[in-house]
Amino acid sequence: MTETTLKKKVKVHFNPDNVDIAVASGENLLQAAIAAGARIYASCGGSGTCGTCKVLIEKGEVETTRTEKLSEEEYQQGIRQACQSHILTDLTVYVPVESRLEKAVLSQEQKRVSEVLATGWRFRPPLNKFFLELPPPTLEDNTSDLSRLLRGLRQRYNLSNLSVDFTAVKKLAEVLRDGKWKATVTTLVTAVKPRAGDQRQPKVINIEPGDTREKHYSLAFDIGTTTVCGQLLELNRGKVLAESIAYNGQISYGEDVITRINHCQKPGGLKKLQQAVVTTINGIIEELLARGQVSHEHVGHLMVAGNTTMTQILLGLDPKYLRLTPYTPVANFFPPVEATSLGIKVGDQAYLFIFPAVASYVGGDIVSGIIGSGVHQRKTLTFFIDIGTNGEIVIGNSDWMATASCSAGPAFEGGGIKHGIVATEGAIEEFDIDQSNLEPKVITIGGTKPKGICGSGLINIIAGLLEAGVISQNGKFNRDLPTKRIRQGRDGYEYVLSRASETQTGRDIVITEVDIDNLMRAKAAIYAGCQTLSKSVGIGCYDFEQVIIAGAFGSNINIEKSITIGLLPDLPMGRFIFIGNGSLLGARLTSFSTDLLDDARRVAQMMTNFELSENVDFMNNYMAALFLPHTETSAFPTVSKRLARLTKNNPKQRITI
Amino acid sequence: MAFEIPKTTYNGKIKEIKLGKGDKAVTIGGESSYPFYLFESEMPHLPRIAMDVYDCPPVEWAEAALEPFAGVTDDPVAWAQKCLKDYGAEMICLQLLSTDPNGLDRGADEAAEVVKKVAEAIDTPLIVWGTANHDKDTEVLRRVAEVCQDKNLILGPVEEGDHKKIGAAAIGYHHTVIASTPIDINLAKQLNILLGNLGVPDELLVMDPTVSGIGYGIEYAYSVMERMRMAALTQQDEKLQFPIICNIAKETWKTKETKISESENPKMGDAKKRGILLEAMSAMTMLLAGGDVLIMRHPEAIKLVREMIAELTKA
Numbered sequence: 001m002t003e004t005t006l007k008k009k010v011k012v013h014f015n016p017d018n019v020d021i022a023v024a025s026g027e028n029l030l031q032a033a034i035a036a037g038a039r040i041y042a043s044c045g046g047s048g049t050c051g052t053c054k055v056l057i058e059k060g061e062v063e064t065t066r067t068e069k070l071s072e073e074e075y076q077q078g079i080r081q082a083c084q085s086h087i088l089t090d091l092t093v094y095v096p097v098e099s100r101l102e103k104a105v106l107s108q109e110q111k112r113v114s115e116v117l118a119t120g121w122r123f124r125p126p127l128n129k130f131f132l133e134l135p136p137p138t139l140e141d142n143t144s145d146l147s148r149l150l151r152g153l154r155q156r157y158n159l160s161n162l163s164v165d166f167t168a169v170k171k172l173a174e175v176l177r178d179g180k181w182k183a184t185v186t187t188l189v190t191a192v193k194p195r196a197g198d199q200r201q202p203k204v205i206n207i208e209p210g211d212t213r214e215k216h217y218s219l220a221f222d223i224g225t226t227t228v229c230g231q232l233l234e235l236n237r238g239k240v241l242a243e244s245i246a247y248n249g250q251i252s253y254g255e256d257v258i259t260r261i262n263h264c265q266k267p268g269g270l271k272k273l274q275q276a277v278v279t280t281i282n283g284i285i286e287e288l289l290a291r292g293q294v295s296h297e298h299v300g301h302l303m304v305a306g307n308t309t310m311t312q313i314l315l316g317l318d319p320k321y322l323r324l325t326p327y328t329p330v331a332n333f334f335p336p337v338e339a340t341s342l343g344i345k346v347g348d349q350a351y352l353f354i355f356p357a358v359a360s361y362v363g364g365d366i367v368s369g370i371i372g373s374g375v376h377q378r379k380t381l382t383f384f385i386d387i388g389t390n391g392e393i394v395i396g397n398s399d400w401m402a403t404a405s406c407s408a409g410p411a412f413e414g415g416g417i418k419h420g421i422v423a424t425e426g427a428i429e430e431f432d433i434d435q436s437n438l439e440p441k442v443i444t445i446g447g448t449k450p451k452g453i454c455g456s457g458l459i460n461i462i463a464g465l466l467e468a469g470v471i472s473q474n475g476k477f478n479r480d481l482p483t484k485r486i487r488q489g490r491d492g493y494e495y496v497l498s499r500a501s502e503t504q505t506g507r508d509i510v511i512t513e514v515d516i517d518n519l520m521r522a523k524a525a526i527y528a529g530c531q532t533l534s535k536s537v538g539i540g541c542y543d544f545e546q547v548i549i550a551g552a553f554g555s556n557i558n559i560e561k562s563i564t565i566g567l568l569p570d571l572p573m574g575r576f577i578f579i580g581n582g583s584l585l586g587a588r589l590t591s592f593s594t595d596l597l598d599d600a601r602r603v604a605q606m607m608t609n610f611e612l613s614e615n616v617d618f619m620n621n622y623m624a625a626l627f628l629p630h631t632e633t634s635a636f637p638t639v640s641k642r643l644a645r646l647t648k649n650n651p652k653q654r655i656t657i
Numbered sequence: 658m659a660f661e662i663p664k665t666t667y668n669g670k671i672k673e674i675k676l677g678k679g680d681k682a683v684t685i686g687g688e689s690s691y692p693f694y695l696f697e698s699e700m701p702h703l704p705r706i707a708m709d710v711y712d713c714p715p716v717e718w719a720e721a722a723l724e725p726f727a728g729v730t731d732d733p734v735a736w737a738q739k740c741l742k743d744y745g746a747e748m749i750c751l752q753l754l755s756t757d758p759n760g761l762d763r764g765a766d767e768a769a770e771v772v773k774k775v776a777e778a779i780d781t782p783l784i785v786w787g788t789a790n791h792d793k794d795t796e797v798l799r800r801v802a803e804v805c806q807d808k809n810l811i812l813g814p815v816e817e818g819d820h821k822k823i824g825a826a827a828i829g830y831h832h833t834v835i836a837s838t839p840i841d842i843n844l845a846k847q848l849n850i851l852l853g854n855l856g857v858p859d860e861l862l863v864m865d866p867t868v869s870g871i872g873y874g875i876e877y878a879y880s881v882m883e884r885m886r887m888a889a890l891t892q893q894d895e896k897l898q899f900p901i902i903c904n905i906a907k908e909t910w911k912t913k914e915t916k917i918s919e920s921e922n923p924k925m926g927d928a929k930k931r932g933i934l935l936e937a938m939s940a941m942t943m944l945l946a947g948g949d950v951l952i953m954r955h956p957e958a959i960k961l962v963r964e965m966i967a968e969l970t971k972a
Contacts, residue, residue, distance in 0.1 A: 472851060472854065473847070473850060473851060473854065474817060474847060474851060478821075480821075620843075623841065623843045623844075624843045626843070627843070627847050627850075631843045631846050631847050631850070633850065633896070634894075647854060
């Protein structure tokens with residue numbers, strides 16, 4: 001008996017992606033969807049708890065474990081949670097709009113301007129190309145090809161003390177003769193900072209026939225837990241040729257780093273996650289190269305920044321010990337890795353360099369953000385914050401830096417929010433409320449019909465509701481207001497942002513008290529982190545001369561509204577700068593400047609990490625921050641003043657007996 | 658140079674709140690020093706003690722606690738009057754145990770009538786304490802507020818979950834509210850802010866930080882109250898500059914240590930003495946942490962606490 005008769009093969013068709021896959025019956029539907037390339041969002045990683053992977057079974061049968069995330073009505077309609085379903089027969093499955101990961105939309109984010117704040121660096125990329133014309137060997141001068149090459153480099157470019165990759169040696173004889181003793185040598189400065197007095201030792205990583213100096217490219221990447229961004233760089237002129245962004249393919253295995261780390265503990269789990277992100281990277285590379293009309297073999301270097309977990313998974317290093325106390329990364333400084341050995345599709349010679357990490361939860365992305373924003377170059381006392389699933393914060397200047405990570409949870413990326421979605425097309429981002437009738441005005445990314453709410457939208461909505469007196473400072477609805485927009489829903493009280501007829505999903509989009517609670521917890525963690533870290537180094541939140549905000553949780557962040565809800569300290573507007581994806585910015589700049597590469601190492605070493613989970617003050621500060629804007633109203637003078645004025649002008653807020 | 662005792666610098670002051678009306682009205686608060694730190698600053702009004710009266714015969718009270726009130730426990734009016742006449746009570750706290758939805762579940766109207774009768778029978782301030790069931794307290798205390806509209810009652814517990822409706826009634830009928838929070842300085846402050854937003858004026862607000870008796874976590878209550886006073890007096894935290902009320906008798910007398918008889922466990926000694934001492938010592942602890950009003954039960958315990966107050970404030 002063959003195995004196929006034991007386990008029947010079935011065919012699954014996914015709409016609207018229009019893709020097919022043949023799998024063994026009994027296979028998990030979510031796994032099949034991922035394998036087929038149908039883009040499904042499963043924020044909990046397939047444990048059945050998030051309810052984001054709902055699909056409609058149009059034809060065929062599945063066996064499903066029902067969870068509370070599926071209402072009776074949905075069940076009757078044939079909607080199932082993909083992760084909880086096993087395929088029994090041939091299927092036709094429709095992935096509804098709210099369960100889909102949409103890629104095209106993310107390109108919206110590209111329009112954001114990343115401000116280059118780092119200054120004074122020399123344009124001196126770590127990757128270099130040198131053209132040589134060598135004298136052909138004769139009987140009088142029959143020194144080896146390699147010696148000839150090195151001699152040429154020394155004589156022509158004054159380069160000595162080079163090391164040579166074996167891959168270059170392997171093709172040396174052919175290349176020199178093919179090019180008629182004209183060749184282009186690629187060298188890479190390894191990212192190890194030489195000690196004073198020592199000379200840098202560049203490495204010869206490639207040799208090509210003829211003059212290829214014009215074809216001189218590298219890539220910069222930010223590997224985020226949620227999204228991966230890449231840029232194609234031209235190294236002769238220091239130009240960005242193309243930029244692209246995509247969801248990290250690991251999303252389907254869980255939304256946050258902890259779920260991912262846990263997934264790595266399953267048999268084959270680490271490999272799957274490693275491949276998932278490499279597939280995402282390769283997809284981006286393909287797009288970038290196509291747009292820049294560059295071929296694979298001319299990309300000689302990749303500069304990658306990511307949080308510690310993403311870094312270790314990309315390198316295939318088990319992230320298990322990041323999660324277990326005392327939270328140790330495998331290494332802070334990783335040696336450059338041959339990119340192809342990780343499965344990345346670039347030239348054989350290309351090395352991938354990963355930004356050094358500081359600690360388990362303060363990764364290379366933060367170091368990169370600091371480099372990109374030039375915090376390490378100025379005396380200005382700066383508060384740097386990267387708002388994402390983990391709020392990572394840095395306080396300091398050119399002399400010192402303290403850092404901490406506060407787990408804000410996924411609220412800013414739409415996670416744990418009833419109608420939360422990542423910042424894609426159709427995500428409600430702008431919100432305003434008519435004071436006279438409490439009717440909302442919403443604007444979505446891309447201007448389409450609303451589909452859900454993204455992080456920046458949440459901030460604007462909660463600030464708007466607070467200022468209009470729809471919610472109190474404890475985040476609870478004022479239930480007696482004369483509006484039908486406030487009503488009791490399945491998860492308690494809620495405010496209707498968009499009615500079913502106006503949405504893409506065909507259902508009302510609401511914000512619930514639970515959502516508000518979740519966002520308050522997220523913002524409280526970040527503010528408390530800031531407060532605790534500043535106190536640990538003996539300064540107050542008011543002492544910051546500059547606040548740099550990085551993050552990819554929306555196309556922008558409204559500083560004023562963020563202060564209103566108590567996410568950011570109540571400082572004059574002029575001190576805030578939003579830089580967008582700081583991590584990518586740093587990766588790009590270091591691709592252009594060896595000086596900054598050295599700085600990255602110095603920055604990673606000078607950062608002192610504070611474990612907030614071990615800090616008694618943190619919990620106190622966190623509790624105090626669970627209020628809008630904060631229990632300590634005196635810490636938010638302008639917000640308190642504005643709220644007091646609004647309350648006075650808004651008689652509806654008063655309760656009649 | 659002579660040694661000088663270091664002194665705390667105070668920059669805040671607890672608000673003075675007047676409770677009740679007429680000749681027997683009392684003013685609490687006004688401190689500008691830590692409790693009894695008279696060598697540093699002032700404590701213009703001494704802490705006050707309110708005596709517990711239940712609106713239905715208490716079935717679970719220890720014998721020692723019932724003894725002083727024999728014959729009046731089925732009549733809250735007579736009970737309250739006895740407290741004033743025989744034991745010199747400065748205030749009465751009427752606990753509306755009968756309205757408990759898990760107990761007798763007496764209706765709001767009936768409960769309010771009892772409150773009215775008691776209020777009319779006494780001239781001292783009257784604290785009315787509900788069951789901490791949000792729905793029921795909202796119903797009952799709003800009715801009480803309305804029925805007793807000229808009595809300047811002190812209504813509690815007012816928690817985050819029911820502060821709007823009870824708070825609104827208190828503003829409307831001019832009663833003082835007891836802002837009650839579960840042993841947390843931040844939550845206490847937040848509720849005060851919310852009540853302020855609602856329009857409850859500062860002079861109608863006192864705080865209940867939630868207290869407990871000795872052996873049952875009194876140190877938590879102590880430390881929260883202590884932090885409240887530090888914030889109020891030395892960090893100018895206006896939203897915490899309110900007098901503190903401690904519903905302490907209920908907490909002490911419900912413990913098994915006050916209820917077990919001597920015959921049941923001879924090692925624990927005389928039950929009456931034990932109960933009185935536990936109540937008195939818990940109450941004293943609360944005073945040292947910053948309590949302005951104590952709700953107490955046993956006349957002997959009250960006597961001990963009064964003696965202590967007198968000792969500590971002797972010129």
